[in-house]
Amino acid sequence: MVFCMQGKIVISLDAMGGDNAPDAIVYAADRACQELSDIHFIIYGKEAEVAPILKGLPRLSQYAQFIPTISAVNDDDKPVQALRNGIESSMRKAIDAVANKSAHACVSAGNTGALMVMAKKALGELPGIKRPAIIGVFPNRQNGTVILDMGANSECDENILLQFAHMGTCFARAVLEKEKPSVGILNIGTEEVKGRVLEKNANSLFKQCPHLNYIGFVEGHHVTNGEVDVVVTDGFTGNIAVKFSEGTAKLCMDILKDTFNTNWYTKLGGVVLKPFLQKNFSEIDPSHKNGAMFIGVNGIVVKSHGSSGIKRNLSAIKVAYALAKQEINEKIITELGSLKKDNIGYDIVSKIKKTFGMES
Amino acid sequence: MVFCMQGKIVISLDAMGGDNAPDAIVYAADRACQELSDIHFIIYGKEAEVAPILKGLPRLSQYAQFIPTISAVNDDDKPVQALRNGIESSMRKAIDAVANKSAHACVSAGNTGALMVMAKKALGELPGIKRPAIIGVFPNRQNGTVILDMGANSECDENILLQFAHMGTCFARAVLEKEKPSVGILNIGTEEVKGRVLEKNANSLFKQCPHLNYIGFVEGHHVTNGEVDVVVTDGFTGNIAVKFSEGTAKLCMDILKDTFNTNWYTKLGGVVLKPFLQKNFSEIDPSHKNGAMFIGVNGIVVKSHGSSGIKRNLSAIKVAYALAKQEINEKIITELGSLKKDNIGYDIVSKIKKTFGMES
Numbered sequence: 001m002v003f004c005m006q007g008k009i010v011i012s013l014d015a016m017g018g019d020n021a022p023d024a025i026v027y028a029a030d031r032a033c034q035e036l037s038d039i040h041f042i043i044y045g046k047e048a049e050v051a052p053i054l055k056g057l058p059r060l061s062q063y064a065q066f067i068p069t070i071s072a073v074n075d076d077d078k079p080v081q082a083l084r085n086g087i088e089s090s091m092r093k094a095i096d097a098v099a100n101k102s103a104h105a106c107v108s109a110g111n112t113g114a115l116m117v118m119a120k121k122a123l124g125e126l127p128g129i130k131r132p133a134i135i136g137v138f139p140n141r142q143n144g145t146v147i148l149d150m151g152a153n154s155e156c157d158e159n160i161l162l163q164f165a166h167m168g169t170c171f172a173r174a175v176l177e178k179e180k181p182s183v184g185i186l187n188i189g190t191e192e193v194k195g196r197v198l199e200k201n202a203n204s205l206f207k208q209c210p211h212l213n214y215i216g217f218v219e220g221h222h223v224t225n226g227e228v229d230v231v232v233t234d235g236f237t238g239n240i241a242v243k244f245s246e247g248t249a250k251l252c253m254d255i256l257k258d259t260f261n262t263n264w265y266t267k268l269g270g271v272v273l274k275p276f277l278q279k280n281f282s283e284i285d286p287s288h289k290n291g292a293m294f295i296g297v298n299g300i301v302v303k304s305h306g307s308s309g310i311k312r313n314l315s316a317i318k319v320a321y322a323l324a325k326q327e328i329n330e331k332i333i334t335e336l337g338s339l340k341k342d343n344i345g346y347d348i349v350s351k352i353k354k355t356f357g358m359e360s
Numbered sequence: 361m362v363f364c365m366q367g368k369i370v371i372s373l374d375a376m377g378g379d380n381a382p383d384a385i386v387y388a389a390d391r392a393c394q395e396l397s398d399i400h401f402i403i404y405g406k407e408a409e410v411a412p413i414l415k416g417l418p419r420l421s422q423y424a425q426f427i428p429t430i431s432a433v434n435d436d437d438k439p440v441q442a443l444r445n446g447i448e449s450s451m452r453k454a455i456d457a458v459a460n461k462s463a464h465a466c467v468s469a470g471n472t473g474a475l476m477v478m479a480k481k482a483l484g485e486l487p488g489i490k491r492p493a494i495i496g497v498f499p500n501r502q503n504g505t506v507i508l509d510m511g512a513n514s515e516c517d518e519n520i521l522l523q524f525a526h527m528g529t530c531f532a533r534a535v536l537e538k539e540k541p542s543v544g545i546l547n548i549g550t551e552e553v554k555g556r557v558l559e560k561n562a563n564s565l566f567k568q569c570p571h572l573n574y575i576g577f578v579e580g581h582h583v584t585n586g587e588v589d590v591v592v593t594d595g596f597t598g599n600i601a602v603k604f605s606e607g608t609a610k611l612c613m614d615i616l617k618d619t620f621n622t623n624w625y626t627k628l629g630g631v632v633l634k635p636f637l638q639k640n641f642s643e644i645d646p647s648h649k650n651g652a653m654f655i656g657v658n659g660i661v662v663k664s665h666g667s668s669g670i671k672r673n674l675s676a677i678k679v680a681y682a683l684a685k686q687e688i689n690e691k692i693i694t695e696l697g698s699l700k701k702d703n704i705g706y707d708i709v710s711k712i713k714k715t716f717g718m719e720s
């Protein structure tokens with residue numbers, strides 16, 4: 001591969017995505033330069049909005065080139081509409097930079113659906129991958145748990161889940177820095193009889209995989225307690241699980257805030273406790289490992305949360321940097337190659353032929 | 361129906377179920393007598409354990425009869441095993457009391473799987489019901505949201521979801537005391553294109569039902585915010601959603617407790633805030649509306665949480681009392697009758713025949 005900047009990790013940024021764009025993206029890039037000396041940015045965005053910010057950031061200018069774009073994808077654009085009309089948008093240009101190998105990875109806090117459709121179109125799937133998935137880190141008091149699919153594929157079969165397991169393993173190695181991450185299938189109980197046909201079939205299949213550190217079925221509390229490193233499920237279930245957790249955490253935080261605001265001495269109690277609460281809750285702060293990846297496409301595309309401020313965008317940039325530095329996609333290809341060699345899961349027809357001695 | 365106690369609501373109690381049995385169940389019954397003058401209990405349990413507690417509760421003795429049983433279902437018994445070996449258990453006897461119309465409703469904090477299998481065997485389904493479901497109240501800062509199925513049926517079709525919607529409506533009327541509860545289908549987005557085939561088909565079907573206050577697709581935050589009264593989904597998704605919420609709430613509470621225990625002045629802050637926190641978090645305390653019902657069987661069976669103390673068991677008893685008083689099952693039969701009259705959803709074959717003019 002030929003990249004434009006020898007020895008540098010190049011990140012293409014959609015400066016126009018998310019509620020706090022472009023400021024929160026551009027300032028995050030500036031902070032990243034302070035921490036990572038071998039990073040370089042290509043920033044895409046509207047000149048009138050981005051150029052004035054860049055002017056005030058002399059350090060970033062040394063680490064970045066700015067390429068003005070004429071349009072931006074809106075949050076409420078339908079994905080297909082964005083694909084059709086957004087050829088000149090900052091989001092599309094940032095993805096194209098990865099496609100034409102000007103950048104190692106792209107980061108956007110914009111419209112998720114549009115980002116996925118554009119990434120699939122511009123980058124294509126990795127060789128052998130059936131379905132790209134949305135992968136991210138569920139925050140807990142351990143190191144966090146990698147979860148996929150968080151919403152790209154509502155319906156899956158066991159072979160797709162097996163690919164998710166291998167992609168999740170590679171992602172956990174790069175982002176959680178675990179050499180042999182444990183993998184579980186999300187289910188409604190840990191006994192082998194539990195679950196749908198999908199979970200039972202996947203369980204049989206996963207047990208055949210020597211390359212996977214498969215620990216069996218896991219439940220919600222294994223994820224919230226951080227007792228598993230990678231949890232796989234279909235995109236419907238994963239999305240529901242993550243959203244219920246977000247909703248419940250917000251509910252608890254709202255009640256906590258209202259309690260502090262009850263009267264003058266609860267306010268005082270709040271002042272005393274606030275720094276300790278901030279420190280302790282930062283353990284499960286999604287900012288730590290912000291950045292969901294659209295994994296399985298032929299290029300690194302990281303989605304920062306739409307409401308991200310500088311801190312969370314910085315975290316997404318660091319995730320993209322780690323994934324690029326670790327060459328996640330090359331590792332996925334190697335991982336899937338070994339699976340093919342063992343003849344597990346992928347080519348059902350040839351497997352049946354082999355089992356029944358029908359091979360030519 | 362002939363009940364043994366004219367004018368009383370009779371509850372059969374499995375005194376041996378749950379982590380804190382029999383004390384937490386029997387004391388809860390005593391507390392219920394204080395609040396509900398027309399309640400009566402039939403208490404089933406081992407004589408050596410239950411009789412000494414009853415001796416110390418003279419009030420309860422006026423409101424209850426005690427029937428000693430020789431065995432109890434264990435928490436780790438497999439459902440089929442409990443069904444075969446548990447004929448003489450306190451759990452089975454309590455269910456049988458509902459089956460032979462000695463009691464209006466049964467309450468147990470014991471083994472959920474065993475309770476479901478026994479209830480199905482001893483009571484059978486309500487006429488016309490395809491699949492009984494586990495129904496309960498998801499706590500939020502509004503009145504709570506009724507959710508079903510929480511785990512009885514991992515895989516469902518849209519006709520089953522429609523029955524869930526009607527059963528959920530009847531349950532919400534009885535337990536949340538809402539005349540026209542709103543109903544949503546749990547999904548990964550609110551737009552009509554979102555979700556699996558199941559959600560799309562169910563959406564089309566629900567829209568044809570004039571008897572349902574159907575508001576469309578809902579997401580996790582609609583439930584945690586209390587923006588919908590009844591949410592329906594398959595038992596796999598419902599179980600995962602509830603467990604992720606429980607896990608997340610526990611995670612937040614653990615962090616809060618650890619923060620209070622940091623040093624002497626956080627402890628002091630904790631002392632100041634504790635009564636206000638308790639008051640505010642009691643809004644979402646599952647004790648309020650504890651008691652999941654196995655809905656769709658021909659009798660009222662309420663499951664109290666296995667770890668329940670007196671307060672939560674009391675809440676489960678009150679839920680059983682309300683469901684019996686409101687004659688929930690008679691209302692479900694009426695509700696489903698009106699659906700049949702409108703020829704919606706239930707009998708696909710005759711519907712197709714009607715549509716294509718093939719009726720004889």
